[in-house]
Amino acid sequence: MEENKIVVLGAGVAGLTTAYLLSQNAANNVTVIAKHMPGDYDIEYCSPWAGANYLPVGAQGSAHAEYEKKTWPVLQDLVKNHPEAGIHFQDTVVYNREKDKQSATGQWFAELLKKEPWYKDVVPNVYAAFLNPFDVKLTLLQFRPLPADQLAAGIDNASFFTSVCINTAIYLPWLVGQCRRNGVVFKRGVFKHVADAANAHHSGKKADLVVNCTGLSSKKLGGVMDDKLYPARGQIVIVRNDPGYMSSASGTDDGEDEAVYIMGRAAGGGTILGGSYQKHNWDPVPDPNLAIRIMKRCIELCPSLVQEGQGIEGLDIIRHGVGLRPLREGGPRVEKEKINGTWVVHNYGHGGFGYQASYGSADAAVKLVGEALRQNTQAKL
Numbered sequence: 001m002e003e004n005k006i007v008v009l010g011a012g013v014a015g016l017t018t019a020y021l022l023s024q025n026a027a028n029n030v031t032v033i034a035k036h037m038p039g040d041y042d043i044e045y046c047s048p049w050a051g052a053n054y055l056p057v058g059a060q061g062s063a064h065a066e067y068e069k070k071t072w073p074v075l076q077d078l079v080k081n082h083p084e085a086g087i088h089f090q091d092t093v094v095y096n097r098e099k100d101k102q103s104a105t106g107q108w109f110a111e112l113l114k115k116e117p118w119y120k121d122v123v124p125n126v127y128a129a130f131l132n133p134f135d136v137k138l139t140l141l142q143f144r145p146l147p148a149d150q151l152a153a154g155i156d157n158a159s160f161f162t163s164v165c166i167n168t169a170i171y172l173p174w175l176v177g178q179c180r181r182n183g184v185v186f187k188r189g190v191f192k193h194v195a196d197a198a199n200a201h202h203s204g205k206k207a208d209l210v211v212n213c214t215g216l217s218s219k220k221l222g223g224v225m226d227d228k229l230y231p232a233r234g235q236i237v238i239v240r241n242d243p244g245y246m247s248s249a250s251g252t253d254d255g256e257d258e259a260v261y262i263m264g265r266a267a268g269g270g271t272i273l274g275g276s277y278q279k280h281n282w283d284p285v286p287d288p289n290l291a292i293r294i295m296k297r298c299i300e301l302c303p304s305l306v307q308e309g310q311g312i313e314g315l316d317i318i319r320h321g322v323g324l325r326p327l328r329e330g331g332p333r334v335e336k337e338k339i340n341g342t343w344v345v346h347n348y349g350h351g352g353f354g355y356q357a358s359y360g361s362a363d364a365a366v367k368l369v370g371e372a373l374r375q376n377t378q379a380k381l
């Protein structure tokens with residue numbers, strides 16, 4: 001049988017997940033080529049900086065929401081059956097303040113903070129079921145609104161559910177390992193034009209197709225040059241303190257693009273304190289003043305982060321970080337097109353939801369790869 005020679009350009013969560021799904025079909029012979037690989041920390045490489053959790057933000061009925069919906073069962077399976085992937089369940093509380101509605105962060109979280117969001121039936125009480133299917137008390141862990149008398153002053157509504165947090169330092173290498181086990185070859189390379197990547201397949205022959213997973217870099221990549229892409233700068237502080245649950249709110253009083261969220265990475269990955277959602281801001285350097293505001297806000301949101309009476313001096317900092325979320329007007333681009341005679345399937349522009357949409361989006365990209373390869377075959381006949 002003739003094999004499909006495929007190059008996946010990019011080794012972030014989008015490229016690795018797409019390569020992993022492609023490699024599950026023995027007919028696909030896949031090379032992953034990228035400027036940055038797991039283990040690197042760079043402002044041009046978003047994936048290592050993510051929390052990363054599953055807090056759905058895709059508007060009901062959108063392709064984005066569909067990607068998130070399809071991703072949950074896979075993440076859940078990884079938690080239950082693949083501890084080596086570095087993902088765990090976390091109890092989650094999200095808070096909404098109506099006054100944040102028009103802010104950058106309020107709009108980002110509009111779906112997440114609805115009283116009846118679409119995902120309430122997607123993240124059922126799996127944690128409870130997993131822990132102890134017979135203990136009725138544990139069903140309280142189902143998605144539910146917090147009772148009004150438990151809401152702090154200024155909070156208009158809040159929900160509680162079970163989500164996951166991914167330790168990206170474990171999970172990205174895990175994806176590389178899964179791909180390698182299926183025969184995927186990894187190489188470093190930097191390309192000025194997307195079609196040039198077709199010449200870098202490890203077989204030495206021209207690839208039949210390139211999957212473009214270059215994230216924000218698709219803004220300046222030859223053959224793509226997508227003007228709809230822009231960064232949403234996310235600054236974080238990673239600490240050793242562990243409050244034991246995940247929490248997030250619609251906004252802060254420190255600026256409409258300053259966020260507040262906390263999540264504990266699996267397997268000793270530390271706790272991520274965030275953050276910011278600064279659109280069109282490319283600054284790669286952590287802002288020390290913003291870092292202080294982030295830490296103060298997180299303690300306010302979740303006092304159990306530090307010992308009673310302590311402020312930010314009670315935080316044990318591992319590192320500060322900045323990542324640029326690859327946001328795209330109109331949502332992520334999962335499309336196929338011929339560029340300079342080469343089939344290219346795009347899978348980029350996943351903003352702040354690259355992990356939580358990863359399997360749904362990669363699955364859609366894999367379907368487009370199949371369509372394009374079939375068109376190639378028909379053209380040859």
Ligand SMILES: Cc1cc2nc3c(=O)[nH]c(=O)nc-3n(C[C@H](O)[C@H](O)[C@H](O)COP(=O)(O)OP(=O)(O)OC[C@H]3O[C@@H](n4cnc5c(N)ncnc54)[C@H](O)[C@@H]3O)c2cc1C
Nearest residue numbers: 010011012014035036046047053191215234323354355356
């Ligand atoms: C602070 C922060 C928190 C986040 N939290 C979450 C979260 O909780 N949940 C969630 O789902 N998402 C989260 N995200 C978003 C998520 O990290 C991104 O959506 C995701 O990482 C994007 O992945 P990607 O593979 O598209 O891009 P990237 O990770 O940026 O990878 C791009 C790849 O393409 C390669 N590349 C680019 N150009 C070229 C070229 N010309 N030649 C060769 N290679 C090239 C790069 O080297 C790299 O390998 C967060 C992001 C940030 C910054």
